[in-house]
Amino acid sequence: MRPFHCSAALLSRSDGSVRFKSGSSAVLCSVFGPIEVKIRDEKLDKATVEVVFKCASGQSTTTERLYERIVRETLEASILTALHPRTLIRITLQVLTDDGGILSTALNAAILALVDAGIPLRSLPAAVTCMMDREGVLFLDPTTVEVEGSQSSHVFVFDDAGEGTLANVSTGAFTMDEYTNCYDQCLSAAATLQSLFRSSIEGKVVREYGPI
Amino acid sequence: MTAAVATRAESSASIALQPSRPVIPGDRIQLALEQPTNAAAVTKVRVGPGLHQERGDLVAVKAGVLHQGPGNRWWIDGTQKRYVPAVGESVIGTIVAKVGEDFRVEIGSAHRATVNYMAFEGASRKNRPNLDVGSLVYCRVTVANKDMEPEVECMDASGRSAGFGELKGGFVLRCSLRMARSLLDPKNPILVRLAEVFSFETAVGLNGRVWVNAESPAQVIAASRAIQAADGAAATDVLKKVNSELRHYARGMEAS
Numbered sequence: 001m002r003p004f005h006c007s008a009a010l011l012s013r014s015d016g017s018v019r020f021k022s023g024s025s026a027v028l029c030s031v032f033g034p035i036e037v038k039i040r041d042e043k044l045d046k047a048t049v050e051v052v053f054k055c056a057s058g059q060s061t062t063t064e065r066l067y068e069r070i071v072r073e074t075l076e077a078s079i080l081t082a083l084h085p086r087t088l089i090r091i092t093l094q095v096l097t098d099d100g101g102i103l104s105t106a107l108n109a110a111i112l113a114l115v116d117a118g119i120p121l122r123s124l125p126a127a128v129t130c131m132m133d134r135e136g137v138l139f140l141d142p143t144t145v146e147v148e149g150s151q152s153s154h155v156f157v158f159d160d161a162g163e164g165t166l167a168n169v170s171t172g173a174f175t176m177d178e179y180t181n182c183y184d185q186c187l188s189a190a191a192t193l194q195s196l197f198r199s200s201i202e203g204k205v206v207r208e209y210g211p212i
Numbered sequence: 213m214t215a216a217v218a219t220r221a222e223s224s225a226s227i228a229l230q231p232s233r234p235v236i237p238g239d240r241i242q243l244a245l246e247q248p249t250n251a252a253a254v255t256k257v258r259v260g261p262g263l264h265q266e267r268g269d270l271v272a273v274k275a276g277v278l279h280q281g282p283g284n285r286w287w288i289d290g291t292q293k294r295y296v297p298a299v300g301e302s303v304i305g306t307i308v309a310k311v312g313e314d315f316r317v318e319i320g321s322a323h324r325a326t327v328n329y330m331a332f333e334g335a336s337r338k339n340r341p342n343l344d345v346g347s348l349v350y351c352r353v354t355v356a357n358k359d360m361e362p363e364v365e366c367m368d369a370s371g372r373s374a375g376f377g378e379l380k381g382g383f384v385l386r387c388s389l390r391m392a393r394s395l396l397d398p399k400n401p402i403l404v405r406l407a408e409v410f411s412f413e414t415a416v417g418l419n420g421r422v423w424v425n426a427e428s429p430a431q432v433i434a435a436s437r438a439i440q441a442a443d444g445a446a447a448t449d450v451l452k453k454v455n456s457e458l459r460h461y462a463r464g465m466e467a468s
Contacts, residue, residue: 009444015294033294034322080264080273084296085358087322115237118292120264120273120280123238155215160238201275202234208291208390212232 001128001141001189004196006109008116008204015119020109022141024099029109031117033089041088046081049089053106056095066092067103071110073155074167078111080120089119100144101129103155103169108193115201123160124201126193127167128186130154132178140189153181158190230280235288235291241270245284260287261298291444292389295320297356302376304384304417305364307347315343317351320419323361327351331365333373341366341378348379349422350415379415382425385436389420391443402442404434405454409461434461 002023011017016031034047041048051072053064071091079089091113093106107127114121130140131150139146147153152172159166170179206212231242241263245255259265262274263286270280276290295303297319305317305325314326327349332341343349354467387395394400395416406412412426412435415444424435441453442455 015292034296035294036322038236083264083358084322115275116291117294118274118290120262121237122271122273124236198236201236205234205275205277208444209234209289209445212234212277 001145001192004108004193005098006112006200008112008178014062014113014117016113016115016119018109018113019096020105020112022101022105022108023143024097024100025105026096027102028094028096029106030092030094031089031110031113031119032092033117033119034084034087035090037086037088040066042086043081045085047079047084047087047089048172049076049081049091050081051075051110052092054092054094056098062188070103070167070169071107074107074125075110075114077166078121078123078159079114080122080127083120089114100142100147103127104129104141104157105164107155107157107167109158112197113185124194124197125159125166126190126197127155127157128189128193130156130182130186130189131163132172132174132182135180138178138181138185140185152178154179154186156183156186156190156196158187217360230278230462232277232279234276235272236275237273239272239278241278241286243270243274243284243286244280255282258283258376260285262288262290289390293420295389297321297325297362297419299356301353301356301418302351302416303351303364303419304379304421304423305349305351305416305419307343307345307349308352309345313414317349317364319353319362319364319391319417321362325351325353325362327364327366331367333367333371343378348384349375350379350417350423352376355431375415379425382413382423383432383436384421384423385440387420387422387439387443389418391439392416392418392420392422395439398402401451402439402454405451405458406438409458410434430461430464432439434458 006018008018011030014030019028037048049072051068053068091110099168104127131142131153132138133149134151153172155169157167263270264273274288274290276288278288280286303319305319307315308318309316314328317325317327319325329340335341349366351364351366354365366376381406410431415423424432438454438457442450445453
């Protein structure tokens with residue numbers, strides 16, 4: 001997997017913000033919530049989650065709308081929306097640079113931004129992308145160049161310690177064995193990511209709180 | 213039976229409070245509980261902010277430092293900027309509308325709060341509070357739950373003003389909720405350091421708003437900037453940032 005880097009609390013006006021970089025792919029996520037919601041979007045027993053996904057340059061297309069839906073449905077499962085009925089949680093994702101694996105980079109940015117904003121979460125999920133190329137070689141967290149030669153591509157979002165799969169987006173042609181292989185590789189990569197997230201978040205908590 | 217009670221009493225004396233530690237969302241909390249001294253009593257656990265009960269477990273839902281207090285109180289001290297109202301908290305609000313017999317108050321939560329015009333000291337049907345849209349008020353949250361719009365009062369429970377009510381002059385600054393909570397302590401190092409240089413008064417709203425008033429605008433600015441600079445800074449850097457703002461203030465005083 002490519003080395004990742006995240007910086008939090010970058011935007012002064014947002015309730016939470018994170019810039020997540022995986023290799024050369026970088027996404028900035030800003031979270032507002034729980035805030036006022038329009039009556040037509042209001043849910044009586046839950047918070048409404050809204051995702052806006054903006055690509056680095058050019059017009060937003062159906063791909064961005066698809067990513068918005070995937071991010072929204074994944075995070076709705078993770079956020080404790082029942083604690084804040086009739087409110088809105090707005091997640092804005094801005095792609096800064098795109099070098100492959102942008103959906104999982106965006107999901108990781110959104111998850112960490114939600115933690116930064118103090119929005120209640122069931123757990124700390126992690127997203128991983130992998131692809132199989134035409135020779136059957138598995139690439140974890142591929143770059144744009146590597147993605148050119150892909151036969152199938154898979155994005156997995158795993159809950160804490162493999163307790164469940166929150167999301168899976170698989171495209172292309174692949175056998176069941178290839179899929180299982182991708183699943184296993186992504187599961188262990190997600191566990192590594194989660195422990196790195198933990199040390200990063202705990203480091204920030206301790207730095208701000210002071211000696212415990 | 214007697215032996216069992218004796219053991220429990222001993223164990224409640226010897227269970228030390230768990231040391232505070234950082235947690236992230238999803239962490240299941242292993243509870244080391246103080247047992248009640250009355251053997252027949254049910255052990256109660258008081259769940260505070262940041263923790264959520266999931267069947268028999270306590271799970272952390274926010275990132276922060278987990279604390280255990282006496283009487284089986286558990287809570288998480290985390291960083292957050294957005295205010296979620298809770299009963300009994302003192303907040304600073306801005307009047308945004310008059311609706312019938314209520315004022316609508318903006319306190320920074322998802323929904324605006326309401327304060328009845330009778331919820332001020334000495335208010336009566338003939339003697340309504342003289343507040344306009346845009347007035348600042350220091351008030352106390354009386355109704356706050358996830359399903360209802362919050363309500364506030366500008367007086368304490370017995371009807372006396374007790375410092376609540378309109379705030380005149382001064383300046384309101386925005387800060388994180390943790391900084392606001394820490395400013396409630398009059399021995400807070402930031403407040404102590406500022407008080408060494410000039411006198412000022414503050415009203416701390418737990419909704420992340422702090423009102424500062426002092427004799428000169430330069431002092432108000434120095435105090436606000438000191439608090440804002442210290443907010444979110446590493447704990448070891450707080451005094452450095454406050455001193456840096458005080459140096460600016462001192463230079464400004466020399467120049468004039």
